[in-house]
Amino acid sequence: MIAILTRDIRLAVRAGGGFGLGLAFFLIVVVLVPFAVGPEVRLLSTIAPGILWIGALLACLLSLDRIFALDREDGSLDLLATSPVPLEGVVAMKALAHWITTGLPLVVAAPVLGVLMSLPVEGFRWLVISLAVGTPALSTIGAFGAALTVGIKRGGLLLSLLVLPLYVPTLIFGAEVARAGATGLDVETPLVLLGAVTCVTVALLPFASAAVLRMNLR
């Protein structure tokens, strides 16, 4: 399983898409927002948590279809499915690899972009924490969507349509933590709920994803 993890991360890095692309996309989305809504500091700092969360969500979405599609094309997915490693574990590892190559850089980069969005200083800590707690759920849900659409050519758009509604709870709680943190309100309740959503998806969704993959490979 560790081998799968390192292999996926290495592939993502070699392809040059992994760390760089999602991060660059995140940056561009955040940079474009002030052009659209105007450079007023007060407005920007109010919407900053939401914009940063939306940017992270879209950046995550961007690289989802590659989780399984490439392996499906060259046949290594069939090999993985017949290998002694349980498919659930494979899915979990692939989601983890996706998180390390996409989610983790977003978490690290978020404070820098927070500066661009003139996020209040108190908000930085909670923004990073909310992203760190929430993005694993995004990757796991994304892996489920990718497993659903793995057999479909040009499934990218369908993938977004399927995955985005599933992102709603994570987005609500995550953005709420970041917003409450930035305005100095109580963050405990939304943070606990966000953590609960993440725990449940990370624990249960790989089983659904693996079942879906088996159906697709049959």
Place this chain on the structure above:
Amino acid sequence: MASIWEYANPKKFTRTVDVLLPPVAVLAVLALVTGLVWGFFFTPDDYKQGSTVKIIYLHVPSALLAINAWLMMLVASLIWLIRRHHVSALAARAAAPVGAVMTVIALVTGAIWGQPMWGTWWAWDPRLTSFLILFLFYLGYIALWSAIENDDTAADLTSVLCLVGSVFAILSRYAVNFWNQGLHQGASLSLDKEENVADVFYFPLLVCIGGFVLLFVALVLLRTRTEIRARRTRALLARERMT
């Protein structure tokens, strides 16, 4: 009366539909016309809401069905996953567009009702928002069905999507509740007499709900039969090409 699973046989199901569909359809039309005419022409205006109260005869039944159609799809998906009855999977597929249309009706009538009452077409109220999310789930489900060529794989995948989607729909419902307090009033139909709508509106509303439910049943029967026939046609064509 034999077991309900006999209807899992597509031939038997089609024959049953042939018998059942005309009376159900006639009843549905009767109930709908009665309920709507009764509601539209023969009920008084509400003292607070004026004549807009008449929208209730469309809004409440369609909203009820929008949720229950998804519930029915969930049950049908479970039956397909556990017992692998093709009719069940096809019934789930047949119900999805009906549920989606019901969701649209509930949203549109709600918006039209909200404009004079709350002074806005749309508010990010928990109930409204959950319905919008439900509509997105319907769209995803229908899109997934139509994207996959192999029938059995499509049935499998959409069933799992329906299960996972249900869990996330409930999660979203609570998340949205947490996120914003609502304008929307409580349930219009509950066992608690106090918060119920007045009797004058209650009985025509019940008739309308009955009409919508019958309409839903008729449409699902009809569309399931269509799906069965379409699948049989595909199978025959495939066999023809083989020989």
Place this chain on the structure above:
Amino acid sequence: MIPDLGKYAGAVLSSYAVSITLIVLLVAVSLWRSRRAAQALREVEERVKRNG
């Protein structure tokens, strides 16, 4: 015959119009597809029978 709807006539009538249109469209599409599916099946079945 038409009841007095007062100042909300537009809202009430348009919501009835939209809903009824949508329902009629849904029913029409379902019926049309049902008829087409039945016809396609009949054609194929006859051809299969003829060809043995």
